[in-house]
Amino acid sequence: MTQKEYNNGVRLWADDVYRFAVRCGGGDELSKDAVQEAYASLWERREQVEVEKGKSFLLTVVHNCLMSHHRHEQVHQQTLPLLEPDRVVQPDERFDLQEALHRALERLPQVQREAVQLKDVEGYSCKEIADMLSLTEKQVSVYLFRARVSLKKTLIALGYDNNN
Amino acid sequence: MIITTDNYEEYFYRYCEGEMTADERAAVEAFIVQHPDLAEELSLYDPTLKLVESPMPYPDKEDLMRHEVKVVPLWRWAAAACVAAVLLGGVWQLWPDASNPTPGTTGAVAQLHPTTNEIELVESTMQQPKAMSSQAVAPTLKPALQVKPAAPINDEPIEQLPQYEPPTTDEPLLLADAEPMPAPNQEDTTVIEYIDIIVFPTYQSQVEVVEVAYQPTVSDRFRAFRSRVSNTIRDYAYQTYSEARGELLTRINSFNKTINNIES
Numbered sequence: 116m117t118q119k120e121y122n123n124g125v126r127l128w129a130d131d132v133y134r135f136a137v138r139c140g141g142g143d144e145l146s147k148d149a150v151q152e153a154y155a156s157l158w159e160r161r162e163q164v165e166v167e168k169g170k171s172f173l174l175t176v177v178h179n180c181l182m183s184h185h186r187h188e189q190v191h192q193q194t195l196p197l198l199e200p201d202r203v204v205q206p207d208e209r210f211d212l213q214e215a216l217h218r219a220l221e222r223l224p225q226v227q228r229e230a231v232q233l234k235d236v237e238g239y240s241c242k243e244i245a246d247m248l249s250l251t252e253k254q255v256s257v258y259l260f261r262a263r264v265s266l267k268k269t270l271i272a273l274g275y276d277n278n279n
Numbered sequence: 280m281i282i283t284t285d286n287y288e289e290y291f292y293r294y295c296e297g298e299m300t301a302d303e304r305a306a307v308e309a310f311i312v313q314h315p316d317l318a319e320e321l322s323l324y325d326p327t328l329k330l331v332e333s334p335m336p337y338p339d340k341e342d343l344m345r346h347e348v349k350v351v352p353l354w355r356w357a358a359a360a361c362v363a364a365v366l367l368g369g370v371w372q373l374w375p376d377a378s379n380p381t382p383g384t385t386g387a388v389a390q391l392h393p394t395t396n397e398i399e400l401v402e403s404t405m406q407q408p409k410a411m412s413s414q415a416v417a418p419t420l421k422p423a424l425q426v427k428p429a430a431p432i433n434d435e436p437i438e439q440l441p442q443y444e445p446p447t448t449d450e451p452l453l454l455a456d457a458e459p460m461p462a463p464n465q466e467d468t469t470v471i472e473y474i475d476i477i478v479f480p481t482y483q484s485q486v487e488v489v490e491v492a493y494q495p496t497v498s499d500r501f502r503a504f505r506s507r508v509s510n511t512i513r514d515y516a517y518q519t520y521s522e523a524r525g526e527l528l529t530r531i532n533s534f535n536k537t538i539n540n541i542e543s
Contacts, residue, residue, distance in 0.1 A: 118345055125343045134335035147339070154343045213331050220330065235330035253289045260292035260324060267323045 116161040116169060125154065128170045131237065136177045138220070139229050140185075149180035171239070175247045178229060185225065212275060219269035220262075227262035230255055282310040287317060295324045 116124070132153060136146035153176035157164060164172050220228055229248060233239045239247070241255045248255070280303060282290050287310065293299050294307045311318045337343075 122344045125340055129337040129340050129343060130334055133337035134332060137335060138332075147337075150337060151343065158345055216328070216330055231330055236332045253286075256289040256292040260288045260295075263325065263328060264320055264323045266328060267325050270328075 116157075116164050116166050118161075120166050120169075121158060121161050124157070124166070124169045124173075128173055129154070131170070132173045132177055135174055135229075135232055135237070136181065138217075138232055139178075139181055140225055141177075141181055145181070145184055146177075149177045149184075152180055153177050170237075171243060171247050174233065174237070178248055181225070212270075215270055215273060215275045216266060219266045219273075222269065223262055223265060226250075227258045227265070230258045231262050231266075234259060280306055282306060284314065284317070287314075291317075291321050291324065295321070295326050297326075 129150060133146055133150050136149045137143070141149055150173075153173040156176050157169060157172055160172075220231060223231070226248065230244055233244045233247065234241075241252050241259070244250070245252045245255045250258075280290070290299075290303070290307055290310075294304060299307070311321060
């Protein structure tokens, strides 16, 4: 990857990589840090990283950043209950399906969240996701299956389904 | 393919995503019949339930960009260095080996004596070759080059230094800009093809000459020349890059004509 290709990669990928970090629990500051670290790492290794692999390289670094941060902070993957006990959704406070989906997604374990983001939004295959998250392809399939079932359960419980 | 209650999820996933052969699908369907409790889970999988995202711009893209760090030379120093190098290069080229003088070269030098400053310098050099030093050369160079002494070190911040006239081109000062040159074939009368002097600002207006590259030959005499130039040129500077460049090109043409005359 040349300097020009790297800079082009900033224009093309920074938004997506940043969104991935935010959606996967990075929050604003940690996500920015993760993006910066990812690009710094890409710059250092630009001679080894091919342009086609640039974005997945960045996403992998962000994933590692988030994981190591969570380990460091002793934030264990504690899945929120699918339904808040006191939460009864009234018809007039319904948000649209995508917003509901995003809220439901926040309740998933981080690895499932990342897998769904990489599959649905970034369009990677299970094999590619496995490489990026240091998992096996089978594990990715399992996480994606569990994630979608959980999401559906949450949506139904909240009075949504995707036919709404 | 053996589906069990421990591994059914990966098969359910591939089943729902339509990634299975007919045989595999039959196996999954047979498994569901045996495990009706898991059938509900399968029915909850909705492959059309896809996450859709809207753009989320990263705010500081420019900070992530990388640009080549370009060392901007102090042009007047660089230019002066080039001029001094060429001038002294002429001295060196035309300076016959003391132990083995070349009659042809000496004659040519004498012939050209009244016309150029280089020759004047050559003459003085030939008269006192062992006295050649920065101190000896400097007085001769100074009027011809319209040089001024280096500014003394002071504590003003670099930002307060005078603005130098920017170069009209990023190209290094190459002799290619001058008249066409004859092919080099005699070591002692080889024309200067290329001189590249790299100067680094060290402290304030002081410069350090790091390297003087000279082609095509690198001989002991060249190394001596280079060392002498390094010691000398730091004391001189042109006011502007273009002024120095013009002067340099004049000197180069003159030098190459001298070489041509010697060879013919």
